[in-house]
Amino acid sequence: MAGLAPSLLSADFAELKEEIRKVEEGGADFLHLDVMDGNFVPNITFGPPVIKSLRKVSTLPFDVHLMIDRPERYIGDFVNAGADILTVHAEATIHLNRTIQAIKSEGIKAGVSLNPSTPLNVLDYVLEDLDLVLIMTVNPGFGGQSFIKAMEDKIRTLRKMIDEKNLDVILEIDGGVNLENAKHLKELGVDMIVAGSAVFGAEDITARTQEFKKIIE
Numbered sequence: 001m002a003g004l005a006p007s008l009l010s011a012d013f014a015e016l017k018e019e020i021r022k023v024e025e026g027g028a029d030f031l032h033l034d035v036m037d038g039n040f041v042p043n044i045t046f047g048p049p050v051i052k053s054l055r056k057v058s059t060l061p062f063d064v065h066l067m068i069d070r071p072e073r074y075i076g077d078f079v080n081a082g083a084d085i086l087t088v089h090a091e092a093t094i095h096l097n098r099t100i101q102a103i104k105s106e107g108i109k110a111g112v113s114l115n116p117s118t119p120l121n122v123l124d125y126v127l128e129d130l131d132l133v134l135i136m137t138v139n140p141g142f143g144g145q146s147f148i149k150a151m152e153d154k155i156r157t158l159r160k161m162i163d164e165k166n167l168d169v170i171l172e173i174d175g176g177v178n179l180e181n182a183k184h185l186k187e188l189g190v191d192m193i194v195a196g197s198a199v200f201g202a203e204d205i206t207a208r209t210q211e212f213k214k215i216i217e
């Protein structure tokens with residue numbers, strides 16, 4: 001059984017409170033929040049002040065995906081804003097081990113995300129320290145892109161790495177997941193599925209969330 005983390009990136013930004021209520025009602029497990037800085041990725045979204053405001057209107061765990069250069073500079077800000085899981089890109093921080101320890105020392109969960117072309121071996125000496133690994137199944141920066149098929153092997157291999165060491169690490173994937181491929185991806189061993197456009201693009205967002213949950217349970 002996998003969980004669902006709707007990505008707010010594809011929500012109506014003028015109606016965030018209401019959009020969150022809809023996915024909560026549909027049984028979302030995490031709320032996925034995409035922070036982009038216009039440097040690490042060619043897009044800009046929102047930062048700690050928006051997340052802090054949303055924290056007041058949701059009880060869902062906040063799964064914050066930082067697509068920003070040198071994320072270590074902002075760990076305290078995102079912790080204060082209410083992040084429950086803070087995920088950094090391995091490509092964006094020079095001292096990955098130090099950044100992970102800095103997140104964990106704040107008493108929240110630490111995640112590492114990998115771009116599609118980044119090999120899994122960058123996790124070799126940190127996997128044991130992590131709470132979550134986020135495999136990007138599109139190139140980060142935008143919602144509504146197509147799933148990159150080559151990521152299926154990466155997911156299988158990471159599943160084996162986690163299971164062989166009997167680790168308590170959430171395997172999360174992000175990008176291009178829809179009602180058609182969700183079941184297959186769950187069967188590859190994914191624990192948490194991020195979906196943006198496939199959830200918030202629906203006419204009835206609550207019903208779509210429920211539909212997703214049914215497919216991946």
Ligand SMILES: O=C(CO)[C@H](O)[C@H](O)COP(=O)(O)O
Pocket residue numbers: 007009010032034065067138139140141142143144145174175176177194195196197198
């Ligand atoms: O991190 C992201 C993009 O960089 C988003 O979480 C992701 O793309 C979700 O969008 P969709 O489900 O529409 O592909």
Ligand SMILES: [Fe+2]
Pocket residue numbers: 007032033034065174194
């Ligand atoms: Fe994301």
